Amino acid sequence: MNITANTVVRTTRDDHMIAWLTALAISIHLLESALPSPFPGFKPGLANIVTIIVLCQYGLKMAIWVTLLRVLIGSLLLGTFMSPTFILSLSGAVATLLMLTLASSLSQVFPAWAPGAIGYSVMGAMTHISVQFYVAYSLFIQHEALLTLLPILATTSLIFGAISGIVAMAVLPELEARR
Amino acid sequence: MIVVAKTFINQMTKGDVFVLAMALVFLVILYVVFWRVASHAGEYIHIVAKGGAVEKLSLLQNREVTIEGQLGNSRLQIEGGRVRFLSSPCENKLCIHQGWASLSGELIACLPNRISVSIEGQNSHFDTVNF
Numbered sequence: 001m002n003i004t005a006n007t008v009v010r011t012t013r014d015d016h017m018i019a020w021l022t023a024l025a026i027s028i029h030l031l032e033s034a035l036p037s038p039f040p041g042f043k044p045g046l047a048n049i050v051t052i053i054v055l056c057q058y059g060l061k062m063a064i065w066v067t068l069l070r071v072l073i074g075s076l077l078l079g080t081f082m083s084p085t086f087i088l089s090l091s092g093a094v095a096t097l098l099m100l101t102l103a104s105s106l107s108q109v110f111p112a113w114a115p116g117a118i119g120y121s122v123m124g125a126m127t128h129i130s131v132q133f134y135v136a137y138s139l140f141i142q143h144e145a146l147l148t149l150l151p152i153l154a155t156t157s158l159i160f161g162a163i164s165g166i167v168a169m170a171v172l173p174e175l176e177a178r179r
Numbered sequence: 180m181i182v183v184a185k186t187f188i189n190q191m192t193k194g195d196v197f198v199l200a201m202a203l204v205f206l207v208i209l210y211v212v213f214w215r216v217a218s219h220a221g222e223y224i225h226i227v228a229k230g231g232a233v234e235k236l237s238l239l240q241n242r243e244v245t246i247e248g249q250l251g252n253s254r255l256q257i258e259g260g261r262v263r264f265l266s267s268p269c270e271n272k273l274c275i276h277q278g279w280a281s282l283s284g285e286l287i288a289c290l291p292n293r294i295s296v297s298i299e300g301q302n303s304h305f306d307t308v309n310f
Contacts, residue, residue, distance in 0.1 A: 107194065112193060113192075113193055113194045113197065114192060114194050115192060115194035115195050115197070115198050116190065116191060116192045116194070116195050118187075118191060118195050118198075118199070119191075119192065119194050119195035119197070119198040119199070120198075122195075122198050122199055122202050123198050123202075126202050126205060143284070144283070144284040145284040145285065145286065147213045148213060148214060148284075150209055150213050151206065151209040151210045151213055151214060154205070154206055154209050155206060158202050158203075158206060161202075162199075166187060169187060169190055170187075
């Protein structure tokens with residue numbers, strides 16, 4: 001293909017959808033970064049509501065696009081690109097997406113056990129905190145005292161994962177109705 | 180409110196319940212493993228002071244030690260397997276207000292006077308920690 005000044009880049013409906021949803025996820029991501037944190041390492045992760053909604057409504061491929069773009073663009077806007085924050089954010093996102101990929105392929109094999117929004121959300125949150133903590137511990141701060149934080153972080157992760165899942169459960173039927 | 184909660188619970192699948200149950204089991208394991216390991220009593224203290232000088236003292240022996248720091252002398256008290264700052268020439272006295280420390284992995288420090296005291300025990304895996 002010759003790229004000339006007249007070449008029109010064709011975008012699909014999916015591309016538009018990804019762009020809109022990513023924009024929404026980035027907005028939540030930015031708003032959330034302005035919230036004060038009660039203790040280090042704590043963040044509610046409400047932008048993941050978008051990931052879960054996209055996963056349930058539009059499928060895994062879209063969810064992967066939206067999440068990775070959000071992490072990348074969010075870090076560029078916040079000025080954390082390639083910083084430890086970004087590495088933590090990316091490793092958590094990649095691990096979560098792998099987990100969601102595994103879970104959604106498993107649920108095709110065992111449809112009776114397929115999780116819904118809250119299941120995916122809690123699973124994602126727990127994977128996110130475990131992997132992020134492991135990366136933080138092994139790359140940045142190898143101090144044993146840090147390990148005592150893990151149970152607390154995992155507890156808040158479970159709570160906010162469940163809240164995100166409940167929000168997604170509330171939003172999904174509305175989306176379905178407007179399709 | 181109750182009606183809303185009920186509709187959510189009805190919408191949950193068998194898979195959701197399974198994931199939530201697994202998450203709870205995972206949490207319990209984390210608390211058992213990390214809160215028990217981390218709360219081991221310390222056995223000795225590492226004192227790092229001015230110029231990087233390191234001193235290693237047992238926590239089992241009751242005594243008072245004087246350490247020379249950047250600003251002057253700080254006094255540490257070791258008693259009953261615990262350690263605390265008794266006095267320090269710093270302004271804010273945060274080191275004294277930290278009180279007693281006794282568990283492996285705990286750390287008390289007087290930053291203005293450049294003295295840090297970390298407690299170590301059998302479960303210390305690291306020789307040094309860099310920040």
